[in-house]
Amino acid sequence: MGTITLLTDFGEKDPYAGIMKGVILGIDPSACIVDITHKVGPQDIREAAFLVDEYYRYFPKGTVHVVVVDPGVGGDRRPIIVSRNGHHFVGPDNGVFTFIADAASEIRVIENRNFMLPSISSTFHGRDIFAPAAARLARGFYPFAFGRQVTDPVVLTGLNPVADGSTLHGEVVRFDNFGNALTNIRTGTFRSFTKGHTFEITIGGLSFTSIDRTYCANEFTCLAGSAGFIEFGVFQGNFEERTGTHKGDPVTVRI
Secondary structure, three states, X not given: OOEEEEEEOOOOOOOHHHHHHHHHHHHOOOOEEEEEEOOOOOXXXXXXXXXXXXXXXXXXXXXXXXXXOOOOOOOOOOEEEEEEOOEEEEEEOOOOOOOOOOXXXXXXXXXXXXXXXXXXXXXXXXXXXXXXXXXXXXXXXXXXXXXXXXXXXXXXXOOOOEEEOOEEEEEEEEEOOOOOEEEEEEHHHHHHHHOOOOOEEEEOOEEEOOOEOOOOOOOEEEEEOOOOEEEEEEOOOOHHHHHOOOOOOEEEEEO
């Protein structure tokens, strides 16, 4: 029995995620399908890229991770399989695998029509290409059977914070269900940059000079979150709503 995870921006109103599961189970009835989330911001490739890198490592090797955040569906972007550290990632070559597709990975284009549904829609490759490919990978098919190897995946730029002298420039990447603002500043990057010096972290009109351990430490908190990034929250409140913060808003660390 293989494990397949699903990460999409389909939401919960439409049947799209359920249809993909039906296709998978039609090919591999024993598949264990795990929903990561279907509430990625619509067409938000950047958010998807951070989420993939956050969750995949908690699954056993051999897991197949399907990512469908695909504003260019039906265009000239390639459907690909990225194999790395015993995991397989299936989805569009549009940058969702930026943190995964490196020199240590094997990348294949999905072009073998035997591994797709008979009829290919120009608007639903999740159903017609990605779900069938994932099911067959879970059943033990090797990536080389799907198509040629490529070495030029699409990689998003500007995802990592930038150091400028005594200032580290980052940004808000996403909000979780509680309204906490997660940044692109990894905890390790923050610690390496500050190196024990005093610091000030600013976001909007708020500033912090320490890292809290819990969400209940103060009304407004700055934490090293469980996802491995610096994040901001409000105790028993919603940081996004209380502060009017948006994705892409700047976050600075000054020493």
